[in-house]
Amino acid sequence: MKSIYYTLSVTGKEIRILLADRGLLAVLLLLPILLGSLFAGLNLMLASDEGDPNILLEVILVNEDPGNFGGEVAKSIRSIDELNVKQSSSVSSAEQRVAEGEVAAAIIIPADFSENIDSYTPTEIEVIIDPAQAETASIVTGIVNQVAGEVVIWGEIQYGIRTIMAESDLLAEASPEELRGVEAQNLGVIMTQLNELRRNPAIAVISENLEGIQVQTGIELFITFLFPAFTVMFIFFIVGAESASLLQEREAGTLRRLLAAPLPRWTVIAGKMLAYGLLVCAQVAILFTLGYVAFNINLGRDPLALVAITLAVAFVAVSMGMIVAAFARSAKQADNVGMILAFVFAGIGGAFPTWPPLFRSGGLIGILSKFTPHAHALEGYYSVMAENAALTNILPQLGFLLLMGLVFFLIAVWRFKFE
Amino acid sequence: MPAILEVENLTKKYGDFEAVKGISFSVEEGEVFGLLGPNGAGKTQTISMLTGVIPPTSGSARIAGHDIKSDMNEVKKINGLVPQDLALYPTLSARANLNFFGRIYGLGGNELKERVEDVLRIVALTDRADQKIDEYSGGMKRRVNIAAGLVHQPQLLFLDEPTVGVDPQSRNHIFESVQRLNRERGMSVVYTSHYMEEVELLCNRVAIIDEGKIIAMDTVKNLIGILGGGMIYIGLEEVDDALLEQLTGLGGVKEAMLVPPPVAPPLAEGEDPEKETEPVTSNPIVKIVAENSQQAVVNVISFLNDQDRPLTSLEILEPNLESVFLHLTGKKLRE
Numbered sequence: 095m096k097s098i099y100y101t102l103s104v105t106g107k108e109i110r111i112l113l114a115d116r117g118l119l120a121v122l123l124l125l126p127i128l129l130g131s132l133f134a135g136l137n138l139m140l141a142s143d144e145g146d147p148n149i150l151l152e153v154i155l156v157n158e159d160p161g162n163f164g165g166e167v168a169k170s171i172r173s174i175d176e177l178n179v180k181q182s183s184s185v186s187s188a189e190q191r192v193a194e195g196e197v198a199a200a201i202i203i204p205a206d207f208s209e210n211i212d213s214y215t216p217t218e219i220e221v222i223i224d225p226a227q228a229e230t231a232s233i234v235t236g237i238v239n240q241v242a243g244e245v246v247i248w249g250e251i252q253y254g255i256r257t258i259m260a261e262s263d264l265l266a267e268a269s270p271e272e273l274r275g276v277e278a279q280n281l282g283v284i285m286t287q288l289n290e291l292r293r294n295p296a297i298a299v300i301s302e303n304l305e306g307i308q309v310q311t312g313i314e315l316f317i318t319f320l321f322p323a324f325t326v327m328f329i330f331f332i333v334g335a336e337s338a339s340l341l342q343e344r345e346a347g348t349l350r351r352l353l354a355a356p357l358p359r360w361t362v363i364a365g366k367m368l369a370y371g372l373l374v375c376a377q378v379a380i381l382f383t384l385g386y387v388a389f390n391i392n393l394g395r396d397p398l399a400l401v402a403i404t405l406a407v408a409f410v411a412v413s414m415g416m417i418v419a420a421f422a423r424s425a426k427q428a429d430n431v432g433m434i435l436a437f438v439f440a441g442i443g444g445a446f447p448t449w450p451p452l453f454r455s456g457g458l459i460g461i462l463s464k465f466t467p468h469a470h471a472l473e474g475y476y477s478v479m480a481e482n483a484a485l486t487n488i489l490p491q492l493g494f495l496l497l498m499g500l501v502f503f504l505i506a507v508w509r510f511k512f513e
Numbered sequence: 514m515p516a517i518l519e520v521e522n523l524t525k526k527y528g529d530f531e532a533v534k535g536i537s538f539s540v541e542e543g544e545v546f547g548l549l550g551p552n553g554a555g556k557t558q559t560i561s562m563l564t565g566v567i568p569p570t571s572g573s574a575r576i577a578g579h580d581i582k583s584d585m586n587e588v589k590k591i592n593g594l595v596p597q598d599l600a601l602y603p604t605l606s607a608r609a610n611l612n613f614f615g616r617i618y619g620l621g622g623n624e625l626k627e628r629v630e631d632v633l634r635i636v637a638l639t640d641r642a643d644q645k646i647d648e649y650s651g652g653m654k655r656r657v658n659i660a661a662g663l664v665h666q667p668q669l670l671f672l673d674e675p676t677v678g679v680d681p682q683s684r685n686h687i688f689e690s691v692q693r694l695n696r697e698r699g700m701s702v703v704y705t706s707h708y709m710e711e712v713e714l715l716c717n718r719v720a721i722i723d724e725g726k727i728i729a730m731d732t733v734k735n736l737i738g739i740l741g742g743g744m745i746y747i748g749l750e751e752v753d754d755a756l757l758e759q760l761t762g763l764g765g766v767k768e769a770m771l772v773p774p775p776v777a778p779p780l781a782e783g784e785d786p787e788k789e790t791e792p793v794t795s796n797p798i799v800k801i802v803a804e805n806s807q808q809a810v811v812n813v814i815s816f817l818n819d820q821d822r823p824l825t826s827l828e829i830l831e832p833n834l835e836s837v838f839l840h841l842t843g844k845k846l847r848e
């Protein structure tokens with residue numbers, strides 16, 4: 095019974111630390127809320143524009159950025175079907191054409207856009223709108239936010255890859271050209287997935303599938319998939335934070351104090367896992383509540399099944415954090431590895447909301463996705479929420495998640511070095 | 514007085530490297546015992562084994578009669594550890610930190626509350642207890658670091674270099690706290706440091722440790738007594754055994770010996786090996802251990818004058834633990 099007291103003490107301490115970490119909470123809770131609302135809102139708005147889902151908005155694009163990121167954003171904006179994009183090189187003439195009502199909005203990519211992303215400085219794309227066309231203009235703003243969001247994520251991944259490569263001695267001997275090559279290769283894998291998402295905006299794919307089905311049903315299904323997808327994606331962002339927090343304790347010496355105290359070693363690990371597990375449950379509760387209240391997503395008929403799949407995915411995520419801690423050399427490295435794993439697994443596992451869901455597609459990608467916890471968690475959630483499956487129907491998914499979590503956990507306990 | 518800590522032949526190996534090479538000592542109840550040694554001597558490794566942080570490779574130790582191998586759980590309740598690093602959660606308040614470090618010893622409820630208030634009083638931080646550790650000065654952090662090792666009222670406190678990076682005022686405050694804990698509460702203390710002043714001030718007995726071995730152990734007074742009245746280093750143009758004998762016979766001199774010539778330093782990178790460098794062993798140096806350094810200096814100088822032997826250098830070292838360490842190892846405690 096003492097052990098339970100010790101475990102809960104560690105959990106309590108960990109929760110206090112988490113609550114003091116506003117930045118982390120923003121990434122784990124606020125970001126998925128924003129992304130979920132934006133995606134769902136945007137798709138609903140476009141879908142409700144009856145008859146012609148491919149509305150055409152005239153916009154003007156000014157790209158002042160000589161770097162890669164600006165070009166990337168410009169390319170994606172041009173490829174969006176809903177926009178009729180005209181190019182211009184002058185900000186003032188673009189502004190004038192908006193003022194004269196010739197176009198609905200002007201999108202301006204500032205000159206220092208790439209530079210800022212590279213140096214990790216916050217940066218913005220400016221959207222100038224015609225007040226007379228406020229409604230359509232807000233759609234443009236939404237689209238631009240989405241596109242820019244991807245590019246910022248790209249910058250962040252690139253930053254993460256760079257840090258890892260700098261830290262590992264593996265590439266110490268490599269020339270700058272070789273380094274760039276490796277970086278680009280890693281980036282390529284991740285970007286393929288993001289580009290896929292961009293080239294197939296969900297709304298377009300859905301409208302293709304609409305023959306014979308009611309419009310509302312299609313979009314509702316998609317949104318009922320979208321919330322668990324974002325949720326699962328962001329659940330795994332705890333991996334980096336959790337593993338870094340354990341290694342941080344080893345580096346700072348607090349772990350030494352714990353080892354000198356009479357609490358058993360396993361309660362230190364268990365207490366931490368419990369704290370992060372509770373955080374995952376909070377993520378799921380908040381996001382599903384938002385989805386239910388604001389977007390009327392279906393929660394299915396078996397609440398117990400939802401709870402079960404949530405606990406199972408929480409277990410996998412916290413065990414994954416521990417296995418990263420067992421193999422990473424420093425807290426900083428663990429944080430970076432955790433973030434990259436979260437992105438790569440989200441990509442392979444189909445947690446970027448593409449339609450139809452990846453776990454329902456066959457082929458190589460479909461098979462590959464089955465190696466990630468994401469695909470099984472998503473399939474579990476989707477079956478329960480969209481297809482009214484009961485607990486007994488999702489036993490295979492639950493079993494896979496629990497088994498994977500257990501394997502991670504055992505390897506982590508076996509390999510983790512306390513001092 | 515019974516011993517609260519008995520260490521026998523404790524060893525810690527990492528592969529072929531022996532960090533601790535068979536250390537034995539004992540600490541009596543109510544004693545402040547010092548472990549003095551340079552960085553890398555093996556002080557932290559020794560403490561880590563005695564507090565259950567790492568297992569010893571061989572050897573044994575008993576703390577209040579409990580064996581550290583078979584009875585570690587009892588030992589942990591008796592021990593208090595203040596690690597060398599600031600082992601605290603920086604985003605939590607001092608009080609939250611102390612609460613947690615009490616809970617991991619099974620404390621809770623009112624008892625925990627009282628204990629935390631008590632240790633805050635000991636380190637004089639009651640007023641600022643709800644501030645985040647991040648916002649504290651270096652000295653205040655050190656004080657919380659000590660407080661965190663006291664919440665469960667240990668009988669034997671291990672303090673591992675508790676004053677590193679601390680301003681003089683906090684340092685004095687830490688010394689006073691340690692002395693009060695020892696006198697008023699009868700807490701036994703093992704205090705490690707590479708500052709001889711601290712150990713001279715605080716400790717009854719001291720073990721001087723170097724390269725994983727104890728090279729001397731006694732009261733501070735007796736250790737310094739090895740040097741009697743201090744040490745005198747004199748440089749001469751030439752030295753022979755007869756001269757050393759004559760020097761030893763002078764009044765105030767206890768012993769005179771030739772200092773082994775220092776090893777030539779490795780060539781700096783890019784230095785031309787052919788280049789004529791300053792000869793390393795310019796003149797032989799004689800070390801004189803004095804019974805009374807003033808008398809010895811006067812006698813040695815007038816003797817050398819009479820003999821017409823010119824002095825090339827002269828250095829008089831105070832009798833303190835620093836000189837004892839130099840005397841025993843030929844090295845300085847700190848570079």
Ligand SMILES: Nc1ncnc2c1ncn2[C@@H]1O[C@H](COP(=O)(O)OP(=O)(O)O)[C@@H](O)[C@H]1O
Binds near residue numbers: 550552553555556557
């Ligand atoms: N985990 C480890 N693996 C190998 N060597 C270690 C390890 N920890 C400490 N050492 C070595 O043991 C020796 C003693 O270290 P330590 O006890 O920390 O010295 P100090 O007296 O400064 O506290 C040092 O040479 C150190 O490099």
Ligand SMILES: [Mg+2]
Binds near residue numbers: 553556558597673674
């Ligand atoms: Mg040390």
